[in-house]
Amino acid sequence: MKKLNLPIKWKLTLWYGGILALILVTFSSGVYIYFQSSLQKSIDAKIKSIAEVLSSSMTETHNQSLFGNFERYLENVLGKKPKGKFIQIIDSSGKIGAKLNDLEAEAVPVSFLTLERALKGETVYETIETARPRLRMITMPILENKKVISIVQVGSSMEDFEETMKRLLIIMIISIITAISATIIVGYFMAKKTMKPVDQIRRAAVKISSSNLDERIDIKGRKDELGRLAETFNAMIARLKDSFQRINQFSIDVSHELKTPLTILKGETELALRKERTNEEYKRSMESNLEEIDRMSNIIDDLLLLSKAETKDIRLNLGRVDLRDLLADVCMNMKLFAENKGVEMVVRDLEDVRITGDELKLRRMITNIVENGIKYGRGGGQVAVSSYLQNGYVCIDIKDDGVGISGDDIKYIFDRFYRADRSRKRESGSGLGLSISKWIAEAHKGTIEVKSKLSSGSLFTVKLPI
Ligand SMILES: Nc1ncnc2c1ncn2[C@@H]1O[C@H](COP(=O)(O)OP(=O)(O)OP(=O)(O)O)[C@@H](O)[C@H]1O
Ligand SMILES: [Mg+2]
Structure with a gap:
């Protein structure tokens, strides 16, 4: 089946319209059926009570002559004139003994099947569909010594019942249609309102380009x-x-x-x-x-x-690296550069540890940091290198007592091209050294931390996993 590409607001509206319709129709049908059956039961109870009164009065009196004025007889027995009723007495041979018809319909057909069942002693309820208006009828045998002596039939017009049911149906249909239309209309506008930000987001996305990144979506404090x-x-x-x-x-x-x-x-x-x-x-x-x-x-x-x-386009050339040798070697190499700057290169305790890493890159990282220590060092000062183990890491401290880094600068020194003191830039370099060092440390799953105070030196700590 092809999927309908309806807008979400329509889908939502149709969904809750449909669900509401289903609920209302089911509920109304239930009410309608219940109402119908209870009205019918009350009609049945009424005709049954008339039939019973007649039946008992007849067995008591045996007075068939009263049938001569059946209407008066009924008034006496029932206490009032029966309205909208059809009442007849049939004797055991099937002859109509007495009859009262207060209905609009003249001919009330009597089914032989019903009479037969009544003669066998059964009370029969039926709806005469052919009569206009329809008729609800009870056919009750009158027994004496367990023998059927005659049959009483009481029918009641169903006109009022039909009228009531028709009205109920009309009220239900009108309410259902009104409720569903109201839901669809209100639902549509609510869904539309709800989906508005989505459209705003879409329009904003269309407008955005590299030269127009100031565009923002205005959502006016929505928290949903x-x-x-x-x-x-x-x-x-x-x-x-x-x-x-x-x-x-x-x-x-x-x-x-x-x-x-x-x-x-x-x-x-x-x-x-x-x-x-x-x-x-x-x-x-x-x-x-x-x-x-x-x-x-x-x-x-x-x-x-x-x-x-x-772009992660680079691979580490991994091998076993003797970190103590590497640090000692870097310090040796930097000694001359340090002497030229009037800085003393000090090698402190070095941990005898081997790690897996890219030797050339590690060497470059340490050289960068030691070189910085010398470059930004103080004439007559020193740069000290030491290493120690800590929680599965080897820590390398490179400490100088030079110019230090201010709190404002320290956040940026690992950024590319960042130099704290731009005026000295010819000698200080391009500002890429620490970016590269940081990348090398991270590529080895390590970190570089720095503690520094302006004009009292810096401490760089490289942590590498063993
Ligand atoms: N030990 C240090 N003492 C004081 N400032 C430092 C120290 N190390 C780095 N800095 C500051 O951090 C900035 C960035 O250092 P980085 O090594 O990235 O660049 P660079 O040394 O200027 O140039 P490059 O290393 O590329 O030749 C330096 O310009 C300097 O201002
Ligand atoms: Mg540098």
Whole structure:
């Protein structure tokens, strides 16, 4: 079966309209049937009581001569003139002894089958469908010494009953139609109102593009599911906006970062070409150019690594790494750089521990952090490296007593291109070192934490699982 693609508001409306119709029709049918049967029972009780009174009066009196004025006889026995009734007495041979017909219909057919059953001593109730109006009739045998001496038939017009049932039916149909229409109309508008935010969300989504991320869905304090959906949607747009801004900022930073060495390169080259130079001068100029080219090349390498890391395009070259050897080796290598800066390189207790990791990357991470400690260190100060075990992790502390990092900056130092002090940027580097280090630590399921106070040094702690 083909699925109907009705709007939700219509589906909802039809569903509760349909369910209400089903409930009302079932309930009304029940009421109608109950009413019908109880009305019929009350008619039956009435004709039965008349038949019984007649039956007993006749067995008492035996006075058939009274039939001469049957109407008077009935008035005497029943206490009043019977209205809208058909009453007749039939003797045992089947002859009509007396008859009263206070009905509009003239001929009241008497079925032989009924008479036969009455002659056998049975009381029969029946509805005479052919009479107009219909007739409810009781046929009761009058017994004497267990023998049927005659039969009394009492019929009552069902006109009032039919009229009442017809009215009830009309009232029910009108109420059902009114209730269902009202439900459908009210339901439709309610469903429409409820679904309005969905449409708002859809329209907002259509409008959103990378240049238009200020668009928000106005839900006016709704706290229901749709309100939360809109909120979620708004939060998503905000995150997208943030990401786009970061990408934008990143492009600006990259261009800026590459532009500086290029400008220097250009300036140097132009200067060298301005007049004839000695070989020595050319060599010096080329050397200076090579420095800038190295610098750019490093930035591009770093960026490439970070981009690959971000798209998970990079794999760790895992192996057993002796962390103590690695730390000692890095410190050895950095010793000369530290001495040039007037900083002492101190190696404290190193835990003898082996972990699974990518040796080159781990080396790069530690070098970055130690190098920072030296670069941002204080002349005459020191950078100390130590390691210890803690809850299944090996912790590597790299502590310096240099410039430190302010509370404002510390949140950002792991961001790409972030440098706390931009004015010293030529010597400080490109601001990618800690981003890369953080990625390396996380790729090894570890963390990097930093504690620092401005002008009293910093402590970087790398935690790696063993
Ligand atoms: N030990 C430290 N003491 C004080 N400031 C630090 C220290 N380590 C990092 N910082 C601050 O954090 C910033 C980011 O460090 P990061 O290593 O990412 O970049 P960088 O050293 O400037 O450049 P790169 O490492 O790419 O050559 C640095 O510019 C510096 O301001
Ligand atoms: Mg650095």
